[in-house]
Amino acid sequence: MKAARAICFAVAVMIVGGPASAQTLAPGKMRDTVLAACNSCHPVTRFTDMRKTRAGWVLTMNSMIDKGAVIGDNEFDPLVDYLTEHFAPGKNSGK
Ligand code: HEC
Numbered sequence: 271m272k273a274a275r276a277i278c279f280a281v282a283v284m285i286v287g288g289p290a291s292a293q294t295l296a297p298g299k300m301r302d303t304v305l306a307a308c309n310s311c312h313p314v315t316r317f318t319d320m321r322k323t324r325a326g327w328v329l330t331m332n333s334m335i336d337k338g339a340v341i342g343d344n345e346f347d348p349l350v351d352y353l354t355e356h357f358a359p360g361k362n363s364g365k
Contacts, residue, residue, distance in 0.1 A: 294318045300352040307341055307349060308334070320357055327353040 294315055295301045308314050322330065327350050335341055341349065 296356050298352075300348060303345060303349065304352060307339060307345065311337070311339070317353075318357065321359045321361060322353070322357060323359060324350060324354040327357070 295304055295318070304314065308317070317330070330353075331339075331341065331346060331350060
């Protein structure tokens with residue numbers, strides 16, 4: 271029965287872990303917002319390996335809005351905060 275238990279474990283890990291794209295984002299209330307705003311045209315992995323300062327992320331956000339990203343007025347600052355906190359220069363991982 272060891273094999274069956276291993277399979278159950280694997281399935282449980284997949285369910286808890288969720289889709290690969292979501293795993294690359296730190297958990298928190300902003301994760302869903304980031305997925306909604308930034309995962310439609312390209313996967314979030316397009317930028318989760320990047321490291322930018324706040325000014326850099328503001329430029330990126332404005333550039334994405336130019337490309338057609340729909341970001342609510344009250345979502346812009348929280349998104350920049352999230353990106354700056356998790357994808358800052360010197361951070362090894364977005365988590
Ligand atoms: C309306 C479509 C769209 C949405 C939504 C979108 N992007 Fe993009 N993004 C693009 C396109 C088009 C490119 C250029 C092609 C590429 O590099 O994949 C791009 C490229 C990028 C790049 C690489 C270029 C750079 O400036 O460094 C980053 C970083 C990026 N996007 C981040 C984001 C973030 C963060 C969000 C959420 C706020 C987001 N994108 C949402 C369309 C979009």
